[in-house]
Amino acid sequence: MLFRYLQEKDVFEKYYKQHLTKKLLSGKTVSDGVERSMIVKLKTECGYQFTSKLEGTFTDMKTSIDTMQGFYASQYSEIGDGPTLAVQVLTTGSWPTQPSALCNLPAEIVGICEKFRAYYLGIHSGHRLTWQTNMGTTDIKATFGKGQNHELNVSTYQMCILMLFNSSDRLTYREIKQATQIPASDLKRCLQSLACVKGENVLSKEPMSKDIARVMLSTSMTNLQANSSR
The missing domain is CATH 1.20.58 (Methane Monooxygenase Hydroxylase; Chain G, domain 1)
Incomplete structure (x- = not known):
C-alpha cells in the first residue's frame, strides 16, 4: 500500500x-x-x-x-581433500552491474576454479565466465602460535592476503600489492580490517598508525588452509 x-x-x-x-x-x-x-x-x-x-x-x-x-x-x-568451491553464476543484465576487478588467487583456489570453468563451459558452449572476486567470501582454517586453531570467515581479497603469510612471516604493503594485484582502495580497506581493529586484528603492523600504504605487516599464524570459497 x-x-x-x-x-x-x-x-x-x-x-x-x-x-x-x-x-x-x-x-x-x-x-x-x-x-x-x-x-x-x-x-x-x-x-x-x-x-x-x-x-x-x-x-x-x-x-x-x-x-x-x-x-x-x-x-x-x-x-579429494582440497578446498571446496561454491559458485553462483549470475546472468549479466539480471543483476546490478559490478566492476570485475581481478586479483591473483592462491594456487590452491586457482586449481579448482579452472576445473569449474572447464566444466561450466563444457556444458554451456558460447558462454563467457568472468570471476567477481570482489564479491566472494572464504572460510579459512588458521593455526596461531603453538597449535591454536581457529576458523576465519573473510572476503576473497582478505583470503588472498592471508594466504601469503604461509610462506612469509613479514610482508610490506608493496609486496602484498604486487603479489595479489588487488586494487589499491580495496587493499587498504582489507588491511585496515585485518590489522587495525584492536582486539580482533589477525595481522600486526609497524609502525602503529592508521597509515597502511607504508607499513610492514607480520602475523603469528603458522598455517592457513582455505576450507571453502564462494
Missing part, C-alpha cells in the same frame, strides 16, 4: 534490487517464499517488465545450485 504512494518507483526498484541481490548472494534472506511473495505483489502492481530482472535473480540462484551439484558429481574422484 505504501508502494502505491511512491512517485519515483524506478528509484525504489533500483535500491530494492541492490538489497535483494546482496541478501541472496550472502544467504541472508529470511526465506525464498517471503521474497517471492514481495515480487509477486510488485508484479501485480506494476506489471511483468518491472519485476522481470528480479525474477531472473531467483532463476540464477536455483540454476547455480543445480550446476554445483553436477560439478561435484563429475569431479568426485578428483577433488
